[in-house]
Amino acid sequence: MLAEFGYGVLVVTFIVTLYSGFAAIYGAQNNSASIVESARRAQLITFPLITIAAGTLIYLLVNNHFEVAFVYEVTSRSMPTYLKVTAWWGGQAGSLVFWSWLLAVFTSAVTLRKWERDAEFLPWVILVSSITLAFFVGMVVFYENPFARYWVINGDVQPSMFPPAGTTLFTPQDGQGLNPLLRHPGMVIHPPMLYLGFVSFVIPYAFAMAALITGRTDDRWIRITRRWSLWAWLFLSLGLVLGGRWAYDVLGWGGYWGWDPVEIAAFMPWLTGTAFLHSVMIQEKRGLLKHWNMILVILTYALVIFGTFLTRSGVLSSVHAFANSPIGPFFMGFVSLTFIASLALVIKRWPELRSETEMKSMLSREALFLLNNLLFISILVVCFWGVIYPLISELATGSKVTVGPPYYERATAPLFAGLLFLMAVAPLSAWGHSTVQTLGRAIWKSAVAALIVTGIAFATFTKNVVALVGFFLIALVLFATLHEFWRGAVARQKAQNENIFTALYRLMARNRRRYGGYIIHISMALMAIGILGIEVFQAETQGQLATGEKLDISGYTVEYKEVAQWDNVPEQVNYTRATVDVYRDGIFIGQLHPRKDMYFSGQPMSIPGQYSTLRDDLYVLLVDWEPISNAGATFKIYVNPLVNWMWIGSLTFLIGLAFASWPDRDPADEPVRRRVTRDTKQTSAAD
Amino acid sequence: MQRTKFILGGLLILAAVVYLIVSSTQASQEYFMTVDELKAEGASVVGKSVRLSGAVIGDSIQYDAENLSLTFDIVHVTGDNNEIEAQGGLAEVLHQAVTDTSRKRITVHYVGPQPDLLRNEAQAIITGKLGEDGVFQAEELLLKCPTRYEEAVPEQASTN
Numbered sequence: 001m002l003a004e005f006g007y008g009v010l011v012v013t014f015i016v017t018l019y020s021g022f023a024a025i026y027g028a029q030n031n032s033a034s035i036v037e038s039a040r041r042a043q044l045i046t047f048p049l050i051t052i053a054a055g056t057l058i059y060l061l062v063n064n065h066f067e068v069a070f071v072y073e074v075t076s077r078s079m080p081t082y083l084k085v086t087a088w089w090g091g092q093a094g095s096l097v098f099w100s101w102l103l104a105v106f107t108s109a110v111t112l113r114k115w116e117r118d119a120e121f122l123p124w125v126i127l128v129s130s131i132t133l134a135f136f137v138g139m140v141v142f143y144e145n146p147f148a149r150y151w152v153i154n155g156d157v158q159p160s161m162f163p164p165a166g167t168t169l170f171t172p173q174d175g176q177g178l179n180p181l182l183r184h185p186g187m188v189i190h191p192p193m194l195y196l197g198f199v200s201f202v203i204p205y206a207f208a209m210a211a212l213i214t215g216r217t218d219d220r221w222i223r224i225t226r227r228w229s230l231w232a233w234l235f236l237s238l239g240l241v242l243g244g245r246w247a248y249d250v251l252g253w254g255g256y257w258g259w260d261p262v263e264i265a266a267f268m269p270w271l272t273g274t275a276f277l278h279s280v281m282i283q284e285k286r287g288l289l290k291h292w293n294m295i296l297v298i299l300t301y302a303l304v305i306f307g308t309f310l311t312r313s314g315v316l317s318s319v320h321a322f323a324n325s326p327i328g329p330f331f332m333g334f335v336s337l338t339f340i341a342s343l344a345l346v347i348k349r350w351p352e353l354r355s356e357t358e359m360k361s362m363l364s365r366e367a368l369f370l371l372n373n374l375l376f377i378s379i380l381v382v383c384f385w386g387v388i389y390p391l392i393s394e395l396a397t398g399s400k401v402t403v404g405p406p407y408y409e410r411a412t413a414p415l416f417a418g419l420l421f422l423m424a425v426a427p428l429s430a431w432g433h434s435t436v437q438t439l440g441r442a443i444w445k446s447a448v449a450a451l452i453v454t455g456i457a458f459a460t461f462t463k464n465v466v467a468l469v470g471f472f473l474i475a476l477v478l479f480a481t482l483h484e485f486w487r488g489a490v491a492r493q494k495a496q497n498e499n500i501f502t503a504l505y506r507l508m509a510r511n512r513r514r515y516g517g518y519i520i521h522i523s524m525a526l527m528a529i530g531i532l533g534i535e536v537f538q539a540e541t542q543g544q545l546a547t548g549e550k551l552d553i554s555g556y557t558v559e560y561k562e563v564a565q566w567d568n569v570p571e572q573v574n575y576t577r578a579t580v581d582v583y584r585d586g587i588f589i590g591q592l593h594p595r596k597d598m599y600f601s602g603q604p605m606s607i608p609g610q611y612s613t614l615r616d617d618l619y620v621l622l623v624d625w626e627p628i629s630n631a632g633a634t635f636k637i638y639v640n641p642l643v644n645w646m647w648i649g650s651l652t653f654l655i656g657l658a659f660a661s662w663p664d665r666d667p668a669d670e671p672v673r674r675r676v677t678r679d680t681k682q683t684s685a686a687d
Numbered sequence: 688m689q690r691t692k693f694i695l696g697g698l699l700i701l702a703a704v705v706y707l708i709v710s711s712t713q714a715s716q717e718y719f720m721t722v723d724e725l726k727a728e729g730a731s732v733v734g735k736s737v738r739l740s741g742a743v744i745g746d747s748i749q750y751d752a753e754n755l756s757l758t759f760d761i762v763h764v765t766g767d768n769n770e771i772e773a774q775g776g777l778a779e780v781l782h783q784a785v786t787d788t789s790r791k792r793i794t795v796h797y798v799g800p801q802p803d804l805l806r807n808e809a810q811a812i813i814t815g816k817l818g819e820d821g822v823f824q825a826e827e828l829l830l831k832c833p834t835r836y837e838e839a840v841p842e843q844a845s846t847n
Contacts, residue, residue: 252803360689362696374697378704385708390719400719400766402738403712404814404827411711415704542800544753604803623800624752634752636800 003068006056007147007161010097013049014137016042021130028123036123040111043126046133047108050101054088057097057146061087067171069159070094070146076177078572083178086188090178093146095191099308100136102199107133110203118220124210132202135334143327180573180599186246190239194266197236198304201273203228205301208294212345217290217352222280230661233277234654236270241650252606252621254638255534256646259405264383265310269303271383272296275376282366285431287356289370291346294353296373298342299380305335363434368426375418382411409535413466420473420528423521424480446479462537470532477525481518508659516660523656526649533616533642542623542636549632554639556618557583561591563625563633574598578622578633582611594622594635614648616641717814722763722791725817733817740766742784743830744792745807757797758822761811763790781808797825804830 020042027035057070061084066072074087074094089095107129115122140146150170151163157170181187204225211221243263244256257263276296282289309331346353359367386403393401428442453475454468462468489504496503508515541553545560552558561579568575576596582589592609599605611618617640625633717738725732725739741761748759764784765771771780784790785808795813805811805828815825 358689359693362689362692367693371700374700378700378707381704382708382711385712389712389716393716401716402719403715404717404738406715407711410714411707414707542755602806606800606803621800623755624750634755634800636755 002056002060002065003147003149006053006060007141007145009049009053009056010137010141010147013046013053013100014134014141016045016049017130017134017137020046021127021134024123024126024130028127033119036126039123039126039130043111043130044108047104050097050104050137054097054101057094058085058088060147061085064175066173066175067149067169068146069148069150072150072172072175074175074178076175076572078570079177079183083183083188087178089191089195090182091146093140093144095195096136096140096144097146098192099195099199100133100140102195103129103133103136103202106199106203110206118224120214120216121207121210121221121224124213125206128206128209129202131338132206139327139330143330177572177601180597180601180603180605181250184246184250186242186249190242190246193235193242194239195308197232197234197239198269198308200228200232200235201269201297201300201304204232204276205297208297209342209345212294212342212349215349215352217349219284222283222293226280227661227663229273229277229280230657233270233273234657234661236266236273237653237657238650240266240270241647241653245647248643249610250605250607252608254538254540254608254619254621254636254640256643259386259408261387262310264387264408265303265307268380268383269300269307271376271380272300272303275373276300278369278376279373282369286366288359288366289373290353290355291350292373294346295343298339298346301342302335302339305331305338361433361435363429363436363439365426365429365431365434368422368429372419372422372426375415375422379412379415382408382415386411416528417469417473420477420525423524424473424476427484427518427521428480443476443480446476446483449479450475464536467532467536470528470536474525474528474532477521481521481525484518485515512662513660516656516658516662519656519659520653523649523651523653526645526652528649530643530646530649533645534640537641539639539641540637542634544624544632544634546632551635551637553637554616554641555585556637556639557586558592558618558620558635558637559583560633560635563622572600574600576622576625578609578625578635580609580620580635582618592618592620594620596622596625612644614642614644617643719766721766722761722793724766725793725823726791733819736814736816737823739793739795739811739813739815739823740764741793741811741813742781743805743807743809743811744785747794748801748805750801755799757799757801757805758794759805760792760794761813762787762792764810777810778808781810793821793823795823795825797828802828802830 020039023035023039023042027033027037027039060068060071061075062081064071064075064077066075070091070093074090075084079087087094089098107126110125110129111122145161148159148161149163150157150172151160151167152170153160153163153167204221207221207225211217240263243266247253247258248256276293279289279293279296283293309328359370361367386407390400390402393399424446425439425443429439450472454472457471458468485504485508488507489500492498492507493500493503496506498506539554541551543551545551545558547560547562550557550559559581561581563576563578565574565576567573574597576598577593578595580592580594582592590611592611594609595607597605597607606621606623609620609622617638619638619640621636621638623634623636715736717736718732719738719740720728720732722739722741725737739761742764744760744762748757750757762784764780765774771777774780774783795811795815796818797813797815810831812829812831813823813825814827814829815823818824
């Protein structure tokens with residue numbers, strides 16, 4: 001009964017989204033405010049509707065309704081309640097409902113805003129969000145139904161929504177349960193974060209389309225959606241970092257990023273989104289790059305839809321697996337259709353999106369921002385090429401050829417290095433015009449300091465060229481950015497006669513986007529330290545140890561003590577836990593307990609023992625052991641230098657983003673001013 | 688004048704990116720092969736980077752924990768997804784492959800800890816090189832148990 005009810009609500013939602021889309025077009029074309037209002041209300045109803053459907057699904061999940069195929073696939077009796085709730089996004093059908101629900105939340109929030117000044121956008125924003133929502137709800141209604149139940153049809157058990165007459169319901173005793181690898185706090189919040197990021201990018205896209213359709217192509221759409229884009233970017237970044245942390249803690253291979261197609265699928269919209277966040281500033285300040293911003297937001301939307309599909313379809317290492325999923329062609333069809341339609345709109349409005357000024361100097365802030373954009377897009381192209389290369393090579397030569405992590409590392413490393421360099425230099429350049437001299441004057445102190453740091457690194461611990469270049473660039477970003485804080489604070493201190501801390505605080509509070517951005521740049525440099533550490537300096541060793549035997553690695557000594565083994569019946573798992581003593585440079589620093597969990601279902605899971613400091617992480621994996629005697633156990637040990645800076649950088653990143661997007665004055669309330677077309681030299685502090 | 692500079696700069700960047708992509712692709716490309724294809728190529732692929740896919744035969748897994756030396760056999764599975772679909776999905780295809788003794792098999796050798804997902808009827812995607820002795824020397828193992836996202840029908844079905 002409940003399953004039919006949930007499905008019925010979804011069908012109603014689908015019809016409502018279609019209505020709201022058609023009403024929006026009809027209302028806009030006939031200039032009828034009341035029909036547009038009706039479309040807006042229809043849009044608002046989708047939120048409670050999907051909430052009811054989702055609530056029904058959660059009820060079925062929590063109460064062990066295993067006759068429902070989706071519940072059977074993702075939950076089992078032994079799972080705690082909170083995991084049963086989060087199993088909602090543990091499988092494809094459920095996560096499509098989850099996606100739709102988030103989109104309904106966001107579109108409702110958008111339709112509730114004050115529209116007086118932007119009434120002409122309203123129908124088109126409703127149209128774009130309705131089409132997107134209709135697509136996802138339609139996918140659930142027609143292809144990936146989470147409410148289908150098991151029926152005995154001709155002696156076979158099959159999931160079906162509308163079984164033939166005379167068949168009986170089949171209820172399994174217990175479900176398969178969520179894969180234990182996914183029962184981790186990081187994995188519980190990682191998909192929602194990623195999805196939040198994906199879904200929030202739909203809003204800037206919707207406004208961009210509204211701007212193109214209505215021809216109101218000034219900066220209004222960018223100002224309205226500035227905060228949406230920032231939040232979208234925040235969630236997407238968080239999702240990526242959490243995924244990395246989960247891999248590091250649970251997957252037991254000593255790393256956090258493997259250039260897997262699924263990871264790349266989530267990374268690609270991040271790249272275009274980051275480029276977009278930067279280039280909208282150029283449009284706001286200088287009236288340049290308008291075509292480019294439209295194309296970026298369209299690309300981001302397309303990659304978000306594409307990423308949603310890839311991250312949930314279970315594609316592991318072959319793009320060919322696409323066709324496997326029955327919904328694959330529909331996703332590709334939808335992405336292509338919206339992409340082509342959006343591009344057609346951009347071309348139609350091409351003359352109106354002309355730049356208001358010209359770019360004059362190769363070293364001006366806007367030119368460096370453009371370069372930054374090109375680097376992000378180049379990384380995107382590298383990633384996209386890597387993902388589709390097997391398809392291309394098969395078409396061209398007949399043999400399947402793939403590229404692995406070395407391809408991505410080799411091709412993206414110089415591009416990332418270029419981004420770091422720009423991160424140091426671009427904030428020091430002036431709008432309109434900069435020269436080598438003005439830039440050199442602004443950066444030479446930071447460059448000298450960075451050279452000293454690199455020299456110390458060379459003298460004390462590494463002769464590796466890649467590492468030295470990396471350290472130089474990271475130090476340059478850190479010094480140049482901190483110097484900017486210092487310069488601004490000192491200038492204000494003198495001008496306003498405040499003490500330096502008040503001056504710094506007020507300076508930052510009055511330029512939130514600018515200084516929040518700088519904090520984010522510092523975070524990126526910190527994360528780069530961690531990435532460089534693990535890419536260049538990771539050390540590993542492995543060996544079988546009898547009790548009391550030791551393994552040495554990078555100044556650490558690991559001594560094997562004992563292994564214990566026991567069952568945890570309610571959790572359906574057998575634990576094997578080793579105890580090792582850890583010494584650093586001969587001094588005892590503590591014990592670690594690497595674990596091997598063997599689920600009764602046959603799924604093993606390796607939990608590393610980690611000793612984590614700012615200098616490095618000692619990461620000990622229990623590989624194997626002698627079951628009866630305590631004679632010996634095999635360990636694999638990694639030392640991951642500097643990897644903690646990755647997580648520290650993610651935390652400061654959050655602080656920077658919170659600071660930048662803190663609600664003081666909604667950018668949407670700012671009037672769209674005429675830009676002053678300035679060609680005179682200015683200091684970079686005059687933002 | 689400025690315009691030419693910008694266009695030149697843009698072309699330079701484009702050339703650099705194209706160079707990066709082309710050279711990195713050549714340096715790290717791997718042939719994607721099934722067991723049948725690898726056997727058919729024979730000696731010509733010895734020493735080349737290959738990404739080999741197949742189904743793991745559970746009984747053949749041997750692990751020497753002391754030397755972290757892992758050997759197992761994989762059996763041919765088609766690489767064509769339409770064919771996989773036609774034969775009832777990946778889980779079914781893997782199951783048939785492992786039970787069919789007439790299919791071609793190859794022994795894989797790997798040094799390192801035994802991966803958690805290495806078990807009977809898992810889909811293995813193995814990066815490495817074919818040795819002179821016909822044993823495939825693996826550098827990286829990727830394993831996938833297809834039951835999770837597939838439409839697995841409850842096992843109790845058969846008893847009903």
